[in-house]
Each structure stands twice: as structure tokens, then as C-alpha cells.
Amino acid sequence: xxxxxxxxxxxxxxxxxPTDASEQGVLIDISDKVEDNDFELQPEDIRHWECEHGAITxxxxxxxxxxxxxxxxxNRTAYFGFGSSNSSxxxxxxLSNETAPYILKRDVYGVGVNTxxxxxxxxxxxxxHQSLLGAQIFGLExxxxxxxxxxxxxxxxxxxxxxxxxxxxxxxxxxxxxHTMQLHYDQPDVVTIVT
Numbered sequence: 001x002x003x004x005x006x007x008x009x010x011x012x013x014x015x016x017x018p019t020d021a022s023e024q025g026v027l028i029d030i031s032d033k034v035e036d037n038d039f040e041l042q043p044e045d046i047r048h049w050e051c052e053h054g055a056i057t058x059x060x061x062x063x064x065x066x067x068x069x070x071x072x073x074x075n076r077t078a079y080f081g082f083g084s085s086n087s088s089x090x091x092x093x094x095l096s097n098e099t100a101p102y103i104l105k106r107d108v109y110g111v112g113v114n115t116x117x118x119x120x121x122x123x124x125x126x127x128x129h130q131s132l133l134g135a136q137i138f139g140l141e142x143x144x145x146x147x148x149x150x151x152x153x154x155x156x157x158x159x160x161x162x163x164x165x166x167x168x169x170x171x172x173x174x175x176x177x178x179h180t181m182q183l184h185y186d187q188p189d190v191v192t193i194v195t
Contacts, residue, residue: 031067
């Protein structure tokens with residue numbers, strides 16, 4: 001199943017530099033709540049995180065850890081959720097329809113997830129893509145956010161030295177290799193940059 005989205009109002013990849021964000025990066029760990037392939041991150045999950053760690057500041061880069069990469073990164077079938085209740089659909093965690101507009105109110109610079117899309121795999125309307133990218137907020141997909149990366153806030157300097165100054169076209173998808181040793185990733189990963 002190919003996921004095609006028309007984001008004609010979004011920035012091109014050359015215009016997006018995740019390191020142009022504020023000094024603030026955010027990692028929201030929701031992995032303890034993800035019990036099935038179609039989990040949806042809700043606004044109240046973000047509110048709960050903010051009660052513990054403080055409000056998400058303007059121009060932050062927000063990363064969301066569903067625990068997906070830790071469980072399924074080396075198993076393509078499980079990673080995309082094939083073979084679950086409906087094997088013709090993709091099945092993985094993502095942002096609910098209400099969460100993308102909630103994130104927009106935080107005036108963030110970008111959102112990254114450790115699944116293969118911003119929305120859950122079974123979502124074919126792509127509200128998060130339309131909402132976030134239409135507001136010039138970039139998306140990072142397929143991040144490998146391991147458990148040793150602590151939730152909370154971190155300086156974007158930890159990302160600056162790791163983001164390549166170029167983006168390459170790979171099989172029609174915008175991709176970049178991101179080696180994030182300061183964020184404790186084990187090896188360079190291919191990260192889809194959605195613009």
C-alpha cells in the first residue's frame with residue numbers, strides 16, 4: 001500500500017532545517033500506554049507530559065516515542081503492522097485527529113515519531129500531515145528512539161551536529177541519514193523527512 005499525500009502548501013526539503021528551531025527539544029515517551037498497533041496519541045497525553053516536564057516552548061522540535069522502534073525496528077512486517085487483525089492495512093501507533101491541532105497551538109517547529117507515519121497506520125485521511133505540514137511544521141518519521149534516550153527536554157545542540165546539511169531523494173521519498181550519538185542512538189538511521 002503506497003501512502004500518497006498532497007502537501008502542496010508545505011515547505012520543500014531545502015527550506016526545512018530542523019536545527020533552525022529554538023534551543024528546546026522535547027521527547028515525549030508514551031511507550032508505556034501503547035498496548036496495540038492502532039494506539040492514538042491524545043491531547044491529554046501531551047497535557048500529562050507537560051504537567052510533569054513543563055510546557056512545550058515555541059519553536060521546539062517534539063519527538064514522540066511510542067516504543068515502536070524498540071519492539072519492531074528489525075522486523076518489517078511487525079513494524080508496519082502487517083499480519084494483525086486486518087492484514088491489508090498498515091497498523092501502528094500515531095497522532096490522533098485531535099492531537100495535531102493541539103500541537104499546532106504550541107507553535108512547534110517540527111514533530112518526529114518512531115513509526116513510519118505521523119498518523120496511525122490505519123488512518124487513510126492523513127489529518128496530521130495535512131494539519132502540521134500545511135502550517136509549515138516539518139515531520140520526521142522512522143526515528144529509532146531507544147529507551148536510553150531520556151524523556152523530557154534537551155538542547156537542540158544535541159541534534160545540530162547530527163543533522164546532515166543535505167537531503168537526498170531515495171525512491172521518491174525525502175530521506176536523510178541522521179547519526180545522533182549525543183542522543184544515544186546506536187547507529188545512523190534513515191529518517192524520512194516529510195515536508
